[in-house]
Amino acid sequence: MRIRTRWPWITALASAALFANPLGIDVIYSAFFSGEALSRGIWAPIALAGFAICAVLMLLEAVMRAMIWRRSVRSITTV
Numbered sequence: 001m002r003i004r005t006r007w008p009w010i011t012a013l014a015s016a017a018l019f020a021n022p023l024g025i026d027v028i029y030s031a032f033f034s035g036e037a038l039s040r041g042i043w044a045p046i047a048l049a050g051f052a053i054c055a056v057l058m059l060l061e062a063v064m065r066a067m068i069w070r071r072s073v074r075s076i077t078t079v
Contacts, residue, residue, distance in 0.1 A: 008061035
């Protein structure tokens with residue numbers, strides 16, 4: 001497997017697709033911009049949990065890519 005960048009682009013694109021579709025935009029609006037306190041109270045923890053899950057997945061992908069990248073650089077320099 002050849003890693004060209006350590007940036008977690010796969011989960012970044014998946015997160016953007018998750019939050020940029022009409023349902024995701026509606027959840028974000030209901031969680032943070034709604035005029036009703038009940039709607040904000042219900043949707044805010046759900047939206048924040050989604051953001052946190054996406055951030056953790058990005059971090060895991062970045063760590064895995066860094067490990068693979070280091071291993072490939074080390075194997076190229078020792079050969």
